[in-house]
Amino acid sequence: MFTILKNGRVCAPQDLGVRDVLLADRSVAHLADRIDPVPAYGATEVYDVTGCFVVPGFIDQHVHLIGGGGEGGFATRTPEVMLSDLTTAGITTVVGTLGTDSVTRHMESLLAKARGLEEEGISTWIYSGAYPIPSPTLTGSLRSDIILIDKVVGGKVAMSDHRSAQPSKDELARLAAEARVGGMLSGKAGVLHIHTGDGSRRLDWLFEIVAETELPITQFTPTHLSRNPELLLEGIRFAKAGGMLDITTSISAAASSRPRPAEAVKTCLDAGAPLDRITMSSDGNGSMPAFNRKGDLTGLVAASPRSLYEALCEIVRAKVLPLPDALCLVTTNPAASLKLPRKGRIVPGGDADIVVLDADLTIRHVFAKGRCLVKDGQAVVRGTFESHPA
Numbered sequence: 001m002f003t004i005l006k007n008g009r010v011c012a013p014q015d016l017g018v019r020d021v022l023l024a025d026r027s028v029a030h031l032a033d034r035i036d037p038v039p040a041y042g043a044t045e046v047y048d049v050t051g052c053f054v055v056p057g058f059i060d061q062h063v064h065l066i067g068g069g070g071e072g073g074f075a076t077r078t079p080e081v082m083l084s085d086l087t088t089a090g091i092t093t094v095v096g097t098l099g100t101d102s103v104t105r106h107m108e109s110l111l112a113k114a115r116g117l118e119e120e121g122i123s124t125w126i127y128s129g130a131y132p133i134p135s136p137t138l139t140g141s142l143r144s145d146i147i148l149i150d151k152v153v154g155g156k157v158a159m160s161d162h163r164s165a166q167p168s169k170d171e172l173a174r175l176a177a178e179a180r181v182g183g184m185l186s187g188k189a190g191v192l193h194i195h196t197g198d199g200s201r202r203l204d205w206l207f208e209i210v211a212e213t214e215l216p217i218t219q220f221t222p223t224h225l226s227r228n229p230e231l232l233l234e235g236i237r238f239a240k241a242g243g244m245l246d247i248t249t250s251i252s253a254a255a256s257s258r259p260r261p262a263e264a265v266k267t268c269l270d271a272g273a274p275l276d277r278i279t280m281s282s283d284g285n286g287s288m289p290a291f292n293r294k295g296d297l298t299g300l301v302a303a304s305p306r307s308l309y310e311a312l313c314e315i316v317r318a319k320v321l322p323l324p325d326a327l328c329l330v331t332t333n334p335a336a337s338l339k340l341p342r343k344g345r346i347v348p349g350g351d352a353d354i355v356v357l358d359a360d361l362t363i364r365h366v367f368a369k370g371r372c373l374v375k376d377g378q379a380v381v382r383g384t385f386e387s388h389p390a
């Protein structure tokens, strides 16, 4: 099955100018000034994308695929993610995670959900673990989960947060060491993805672990670092030392102390954090407090994976970064950090994960592994139990 995207401006994410792009089955096969269908090769679908941007599919490295939350009681558990929640937001690669609740949410169901979404059309991975110490696993240890389960790309833990298991510095170091060796033995990233809370210790222990052990700073991918200005400063220090700085794009409208993603990215860049050290993720389907205009808590909402795309647009429209550079935050940077060599770029031999954006950045088409899942803004492929248009 061949598909040709004709006459779009390809940002791969670097700006390649106007190019035609040939997709063959699940891969990008060729980019050239002009590519036309070859009848002998059989049916070829041609999309005229004149005036559009052709960009890599987005990678969201923190989504509660089976739901999360629950911190306000059972009625506050958030629902599962549906395929089109991700695809209509341009997300073609997702990493699923557990959160505070690992009693009524399980690694097994997270793995099954990730496999289901993969069957439905996108690319998925998961982190092993949650907030408790010892952390829940599938095979007995974080190291063996990473080695034995194809979908497990790293581990998950929480620190500097009242909801965490209050892990000691040594326990954090041991988890990171397990993730590292697991990653080495399986050829995967083996990152330790760390939910970072509002606590005053911030990233102190990560700096200390890196100074006192042989663990490289790239083993850690702390997230939620824009939750307050002081933590963001520590994140900038971490990025300047070579670590990854992950900014959460879902923020409550009235969380006034939290910089918006575009502001956070600008702050990081102005302070000298290298662009290739910064990533964004949505925290999709985590629970988020909702406030009215006066700032009173009115209830909870499930965070939307779409915030990732919205943050990208905000960064471009506010001229914090031009589109090719802004794309790095959700394509090449997470792909490099998670060691996903087929992801994050439009390059021959890479996966045909592609978003076509109109000139005003509206999402027009989304392709995942060569298959068109969103066409003219509508999800043409939906999850198994999503409602279908009558």
Ligand SMILES: [Zn+2]
Pocket (backbone or CB within 6 Å): 062, 064, 068, 099, 283, 286
């Ligand atoms: Zn989360």
